[in-house]
Amino acid sequence: MKARIKSIRFTRFQTWLFILASLMVAGVIAAFVVFTQGLIVTNLSDLVPWGLWITIDLSSIALSAGAFLLCAAVYLLGLKRFQPVARTATFIGLIGYSMAVLTLLLDIGRPDRFWHALVFWNPHSVLWEVTMCVCLYLTVLAVEAAPIVGQAIWMQQRWPRLARRLESLHRFAPYLAVAGLLLSMLHQSSLGATFGVLKARPIWYRPGLSVLFIISAAAGGISFTTLISMLTARLSNKARVDDHLLERLAQIVGWILVGYLYFRFWDAFSMTYTYQPGRTEGLAVLTSGPLALNFWVGEIVVGALIPTVLLLNTRTRSKPTLRMLALGMVVIGLVAYRWDVTLAGQVVVMSYLPQSTATMYTHYFPSLIEILTGAGVVAYGLMAITLGVRYFNIVEHEEPEHETNIDKAYAAASAD
Amino acid sequence: MPDQAVDRRGFLKTIVAAVTTYLGVRWVKDASASSGPEGSSPHRWAMVIDQQACTGCGYCTLACRAHNDVPPWISWNTVVEAGEYGGETMYLARPCMHCDHPACVEVCMVGASYKRADGIVMMDYDKCIGCRYCEVACPYRARSFNWKAFTGPNPAVPEWGQPEVERRPRGVAEKCSFCYQRIDRGMALGLTPGVDPEATPACVVACPVGARIFGDLNDPDSKVSQMLKSIPSYRLREDLGTEPRVYYLHVRDQEVNA
Numbered sequence: 001m002k003a004r005i006k007s008i009r010f011t012r013f014q015t016w017l018f019i020l021a022s023l024m025v026a027g028v029i030a031a032f033v034v035f036t037q038g039l040i041v042t043n044l045s046d047l048v049p050w051g052l053w054i055t056i057d058l059s060s061i062a063l064s065a066g067a068f069l070l071c072a073a074v075y076l077l078g079l080k081r082f083q084p085v086a087r088t089a090t091f092i093g094l095i096g097y098s099m100a101v102l103t104l105l106l107d108i109g110r111p112d113r114f115w116h117a118l119v120f121w122n123p124h125s126v127l128w129e130v131t132m133c134v135c136l137y138l139t140v141l142a143v144e145a146a147p148i149v150g151q152a153i154w155m156q157q158r159w160p161r162l163a164r165r166l167e168s169l170h171r172f173a174p175y176l177a178v179a180g181l182l183l184s185m186l187h188q189s190s191l192g193a194t195f196g197v198l199k200a201r202p203i204w205y206r207p208g209l210s211v212l213f214i215i216s217a218a219a220g221g222i223s224f225t226t227l228i229s230m231l232t233a234r235l236s237n238k239a240r241v242d243d244h245l246l247e248r249l250a251q252i253v254g255w256i257l258v259g260y261l262y263f264r265f266w267d268a269f270s271m272t273y274t275y276q277p278g279r280t281e282g283l284a285v286l287t288s289g290p291l292a293l294n295f296w297v298g299e300i301v302v303g304a305l306i307p308t309v310l311l312l313n314t315r316t317r318s319k320p321t322l323r324m325l326a327l328g329m330v331v332i333g334l335v336a337y338r339w340d341v342t343l344a345g346q347v348v349v350m351s352y353l354p355q356s357t358a359t360m361y362t363h364y365f366p367s368l369i370e371i372l373t374g375a376g377v378v379a380y381g382l383m384a385i386t387l388g389v390r391y392f393n394i395v396e397h398e399e400p401e402h403e404t405n406i407d408k409a410y411a412a413a414s415a416d
Numbered sequence: 417m418p419d420q421a422v423d424r425r426g427f428l429k430t431i432v433a434a435v436t437t438y439l440g441v442r443w444v445k446d447a448s449a450s451s452g453p454e455g456s457s458p459h460r461w462a463m464v465i466d467q468q469a470c471t472g473c474g475y476c477t478l479a480c481r482a483h484n485d486v487p488p489w490i491s492w493n494t495v496v497e498a499g500e501y502g503g504e505t506m507y508l509a510r511p512c513m514h515c516d517h518p519a520c521v522e523v524c525m526v527g528a529s530y531k532r533a534d535g536i537v538m539m540d541y542d543k544c545i546g547c548r549y550c551e552v553a554c555p556y557r558a559r560s561f562n563w564k565a566f567t568g569p570n571p572a573v574p575e576w577g578q579p580e581v582e583r584r585p586r587g588v589a590e591k592c593s594f595c596y597q598r599i600d601r602g603m604a605l606g607l608t609p610g611v612d613p614e615a616t617p618a619c620v621v622a623c624p625v626g627a628r629i630f631g632d633l634n635d636p637d638s639k640v641s642q643m644l645k646s647i648p649s650y651r652l653r654e655d656l657g658t659e660p661r662v663y664y665l666h667v668r669d670q671e672v673n674a
Contacts, residue, residue, distance in 0.1 A: 038586045039546075040564035049548035049561060109546020109561065109587025116545050119443075120526040127549055128525040199656050200519060200555035345552075352556045352652045353498050353508060354664070 013236070013390075020383040027376010030369045034106055043367040048346045052366035053107040056374050058191055058338040060099040060381065061134070062213070063331065065221025067093025067141060068177075068184035075177035084397040085245060089225040091148055091394040094141040095384040097134060099377050106373055126194045133187035140180050143169055152392050189214040192341075201345040203282025208267040209341070215263060219256040220334030222249055223307075227327040229397075230320060232389045239395035243320065250323050253330060254311030261304050281359045282348045286340060290347070290363065294336050303333015457533035460633040461594055461609065463620070464640050464649065465509050466665040469627035472497070472507035475576075479622030480511075482576035483595065485583045487566035492558075492592035493619050501667050509628070511619065512537060512558040512592035513652060513660035520550035520559065520591075528588075535661055536594050544588040551589055555653050556660075559591045577618060594630075595619075610638060633661075 033041055044051050066089035073079045074086045105111045117131045149155060150166025192213030195204040226249045232239035271283050286295040310316045310326035317323050349360040366374070388394040472495055480486060480493045498508035518537045520529045528543035529550050551559045565586035573579060580597045584590045595617035602608075602615020609615040610631030620628040631638035640663075643649075649663040 038564050039561070042563075044563070046551060046557070046560055049551045107547070109548070109589075110544065110585075113543075113545045116526045116528075116543055120528075120543055122525055122527040125523050125525040125549070127523065127547065131525060194549075197523070198519070198553050199658075200553055349557075350555065352510070353496070354650060354652065356499075 016386065017383070020379045020386070023375050023379035024383065025376075026372050027374075027379060030372035030376065031106060033369055034373060035111065039109055041367060041369045043364060043370065045362075045364075047349055047362045048343075048364040050107075050342055050346065051364055052370045052374050053103045055335070055339045055342050056103045056377060057100045057107070058342070059220075059335045060096040060103070060377075061191065062188070062217035062220050062334055062338065063224040064093040064096030065184065065188055065214075065217035066225035067144070067221070068137075068180040068188075069218055069222060070225065071144065071173070071177040072181045075174040076181065081245060082249070084242070085225060085229065085249065087148060087396075088229055088394050089221070090141060090144045091388050091392065092225055092228060092385060094138075094145045095381050095388070097138045097141060098384075099381045100134065101138070102377050102380070103374070106377075126190050126197055130187045130190050130194060133183045133190075137180060137183040137187065140176050140183065143172065144176050144180070148388075148392050148394060154391070185214065188217045195341060195345060198345070200350065201282075201348075202276055202278030202350070203271075203285075203348065204341070204345040205279075206267070206271075208263065211263055212260070212267060212337075215256065215260045216334055216337055219253050219260055219330055222253050222256070223327040223330035223334075226250055226253070227324060227331065228385060229395045230324050230327070232395045234320075236389055238390050238393060240398045241395060242397040245397060247317060247323065250311050250317055250327060253327065254308055254317070257304050257308040257311070257330070261308065264304070278348055278350045278359060281361075282344045285347055285361075286344050291340050291343060294340055298336030299333050299340060302329045303336055304330075307333070457535075458634060459534040460661075461514070461535055461599065462631065462633045462640050462661045462663065463511065463514075463594070463617070464629040464643050464663045464665060466627045466629070467498070467506055467508060468665060468667045469625045470495075470507045470509060471625055471627075472505065473624065475622045475624055476509055476619035476628065478572050478576040479618040480592070481572040482570065482574070482578065483580050483598075483618035484593070485566075485570055485573075485579035485581060486590075487562075488571055490560040490562075490590070492560070492590070506667065508664070509619075510556060510558065510652070511617075511662060512594070513556050513658065513662045514592075514594055516659035516661065517657060519553040519555065519656075519658060523549045523553045525549065532596070534599075536596050536599075537591075538593060538596065539589070539591060541582075541584050541588050541590070546587040546589065548589060555656055555658065559589050561589050562586050576622070610640065 042051070067086075070082055070086035070089045074083045105114060108114065117128075118135065122128050146166040147168075147170040150163040150169070152163070155163040155166075189210035192209035192211070195201070196206060196209035198204050226246050229239070229241050229246055230243075233241040268283070271279055285291050307326035307329045310322055310329075316326075343364060347362055347364065349362055351359060385394075474495050476493050477491050477495060481488065481491070484492060486492055493509060493511040495507055495509045498506045500506060514535055514537045516535065518529070518531060521531050521537060524530075525547065526543050526545055528540045528545070529537065530540065531537050546561070548561055551561055562584055563586075566583055570579065580595075581593075598615055598617060599609045602612060605614070607615035609617075610620075610629070613621045616630050617628075620630045629639050629643060631640035633641055633644075635641060643665070644663055647665050647668070649665050651660040651663055654660075
């Protein structure tokens with residue numbers, strides 16, 4: 001009986017990997033088309049130069065925000081019990097940021113010049129700051145995730161010395177947490193400022209975007225990590241979770257959502273007071289135009305209101321299914337928000353003619369190639385997380401070993 | 417003795433670190449300097465476009481395409497209809513505004529968009545990575561992205577002129593440069609931009625009705641300075657504070673009635 005269940009599970013696992021692998025192959029083929037044919041194969045235009053790929057960038061970075069928050073909670077606030085979740089979040093963060101880098105490579109017109117972003121500096125540009133932070137933080141994440149690789153039993157058996165080396169990097173965890181916190185606070189908010197500083201796009205041009213970006217990233221990032229932990233614990237015998245811990249995190253997400261809704265309300269409400277060319281139209285696109293369904297249902301009701309209720313109510317939160325549903329909704333809401341922000345500023349085309357407040361509208365829907373490459377990148381992320389669960393035990397709340405590790409890290413930090 | 421050894425090693429390490437840092441900083445500085453403002457300039461180039469004269473023929477767009485080897489699907493200089501006045505359709509030609517506070521330069525993360533000392537907003541096509549942030553940031557839609565490669569002959573050549581600059585590769589953003597190549601070469605030959613056609617932007621030279629005037633704002637006797645002094649002018653989206661260097665002259669009432 002036991003063996004049979006095991007074999008069924010194994011098949012399901014294989015099917016899952018097969019689906020992901022097929023999507024990845026399709027993505028690689030589509031990416032090949034992008035690199036050979038150029039961006040003409042996208043539905044992007046001079047009026048809407050940023051689209052699906054930017055949304056995937058923004059979303060995968062935001063959903064990785066669990067890493068810096070949980071590492072800060074564990075190593076800076078001393079909430080040691082969240083350490084195993086921080087471990088999961090760090091791995092997810094590493095994968096999320098690598099997804100963003102992959103998508104950016106597709107998105108820039110000259111991927112062969114990606115290194116220009118590191119060598120040629122314009123410190124005045126928000127995107128320069130974002131690039132620097134993302135690169136540095138990717139490095140931080142790689143070092144933070146190294147002990148996870150070193151802790152894998154098969155690593156320790158095959159390459160014991162390397163595994164020990166990697167594991168020993170754990171002693172830097174508190175310092176890495178500080179670096180990660182600083183870098184993430186910078187770029188998670190300045191990704192919003194990337195849009196927020198553009199005078200040419202009135203619906204974007206407001207300071208609130210950076211605040212909303214980091215708060216929504218906090219909610220989405222913790223949600224995603226918690227959701228992945230719960231899902232894998234259900235689907236795989238390689239993952240074990242402390243449900244109490246995850247329930248606590250889910251409650252924190254609920255409170256973050258309250259703060260988010262508060263800022264979001266005033267941000268949107270203040271824009272309704274007077275007519276401002278471009279901004280009012282942009283808001284109308286969201287509330288009653290082509291993005292209305294996405295905005296009201298995706299962002300507000302599904303993305304924020306329902307999960308807030310589900311996660312703050314003890315009865316619903318304690319039910320794993322409802323909790324997972326709520327966390328999934330937050331993730332959907334975050335992606336919907338990033339998509340809406342990206343599009344609302346571009347589909348409203350401002351006139352530069354004198355005495356003209358007439359605004360034009362344009363629209364954008366990604367091409368098949370964009371969708372395939374995007375799906376490929378997402379499949380890569382899910383594949384990496386799946387393999388991480390299986391081979392690196394990234395969702396493991398019951399091993400006492402981490403407790404000693406973290407104590408070692410504390411001891412090392414205080415000794416210095 | 418061991419202490420000494422450590423000291424020596426530490427000393428060497430410091431030297432290596434210092435040299436590496438110095439070289440690294442110099443490398444980045446040199447790279448950045450390749451397209452930065454080159455000191456100060458006695459000139460401040462500007463363009464005046466007279467809506468009274470413009471008939472919307474579009475010769476400027478075609479001349480621009482030929483001289484700058486712009487593909488037919490891109491217009492560095494576009495002419496749009498701008499309402500009616502006195503029963504006649506008005507036109508507005510829109511090159512790059514060469515803003516004094518250019519949004520594109522501010523946002524470009526690699527510094528591929530930069531402002532020359534004489535005010536020309538330039539593109540370093542060898543630096544551009546094609547992120548299109550400039551395109552999103554420009555309030556005048558003056559920038560175009562090379563979504564595909566431009567191969568084969570340029571249909572605007574030779575009827576409208578000969579290419580004077582290198583064709584841009586696929587994957588970079590491009591825009592009007594005030595025909596910097598004509599200005600620079602003309603100045604080197606002792607010519608005056610705005611007066612001698614060889615040293616003046618191609619669109620200005622091609623305009624059959626003289627609706628475009630080019631010149632140096634720093635020279636009080638230049639035609640642009642004179643015209644801006646005597647005729648009221650406006651610039652596009654002045655509310656944004658970008659301080660464009662392209663000025664427009666309204667239709668003047670008395671002349672319409674005459």
